[in-house]
Amino acid sequence: MAKEALARERLFALRETIARMEGRPLSPLDDAGTPLAPGGQEEAAGTRPPERLPLGVPLVDEALSGGLPAAGMAEIRTAELRDAGASTGLALSLCAFLARQAEGTGADPAFLFIGERKVALEAGEPFAPGLADHGLGLRRLFHAAPRRLEEALWLAEAALSSRAFRAVVLEIAGNPRRFGLGESRRLSLRARHAGSLLLLLRQGGGEEAGSTLFRLEASPSRSGHYRLPDGRMLGGTIGAPGFAVRVEKASHPALSSLPQAIAFEWIAHERLFALPDASLPPVRNPAGPAHPGARLPAPADRPDRAQALGAVLAFSRAS
Missing domain, CATH: 3.40.50.300 (P-loop containing nucleotide triphosphate hydrolases)
Incomplete structure (x- = not known):
């Protein structure tokens, strides 16, 4: 009986610590140590949840x-x-x-x-x-x-x-x-x-x-x-x-x-x-670009693209 009472006391202390850390009121217990459901018995002062x-x-x-x-x-x-x-x-x-x-x-x-x-x-x-x-x-x-x-x-x-x-x-x-x-x-x-x-x-x-x-x-x-x-x-x-x-x-x-x-x-x-009205038709975004139109023509008489870099290094000219 003494061990059971000590275990219940430790369990209650642990529940109280967790409730204090979470910032919520501690629910009352019945004679068997089981938490009471809200409204099961009269609640102690200050145990009701916030409005x-x-x-x-x-x-x-x-x-x-x-x-x-x-x-x-x-x-x-x-x-x-x-x-x-x-x-x-x-x-x-x-x-x-x-x-x-x-x-x-x-x-x-x-x-x-x-x-x-x-x-x-x-x-x-x-x-x-x-x-x-x-x-x-x-x-x-x-x-x-x-x-x-x-x-x-x-x-x-x-x-x-x-x-x-x-x-x-x-x-x-x-x-x-x-x-x-x-x-x-x-x-x-x-x-x-x-x-x-x-x-x-x-x-x-x-x-x-x-x-x-x-x-x-x-x-x-x-x-x-x-x-x-x-x-x-x-x-x-x-x-x-x-x-x-x-x-x-x-x-x-x-x-x-x-x-x-x-x-x-x-x-x-x-x-x-x-809640949104389920009978309303959904608003769909139009497909395609926002401002469709002909593309700009490619520019003429422009410089050629840069040549690709080689993979072999000319050591004789680099030194």
Whole structure:
């Protein structure tokens, strides 16, 4: 009996350590030491999971255990830097979604976007009129462009500590050595303590271990034509922006049954996510060159091509 009690005590200590490292609440145990299912008995204070906001995309909400967490750190990455527009658009869509959820509560949430100079050179910076069309009010978004990664990390931590922002977007390029598991853990704890959401944008980087609640790989998805109020499609137009998201990290068993990528759209004027209409015809790119035409004639009276180099070296003349 003493050995069994000691083993149970060690097992409980190990479970508590793992739960603390993962940043999740420790589920209560029954008399036999088996974890209780949610709702099986009354939960102890502080053991309930953080509040989740459903995004309206069933597959994504199921993988994220109910939706977007109200507090904590989440990661959105792109495999290539040229896809930075998809991850940035998704992050700003999530900010606009949070702003919509706060309507009617008397709160006026603010958001901070900490940009990366290298990404700005390749993909550009946030454009104010475009942000307004995207559903995010300009008076709610603050933009910062620190010169070094250390300054960006300090700014993100200070912004979270101030509790002045509903969400902070931190953009980094690739997998820098100066942003490892220790820095990720520090920011995650700061976000949880402040009750804010920290969105890490890893532009053009690979999968990396971090203290995040979930990790999504974002890529652009094709959009249909603009739908008129009467249901007809307006040819030659571009509809709602689309995203293709692959869930790389989540704490839900349904993750194993998800498809490779989940496509959904952002409806800017309503500030909500929606699945693309399956009845819409796909937008096909025209085959052939973009500007077909006759080729230029070969130039005449030009110098002859250079003679091929020989394979034998003339040692007598080279010396």
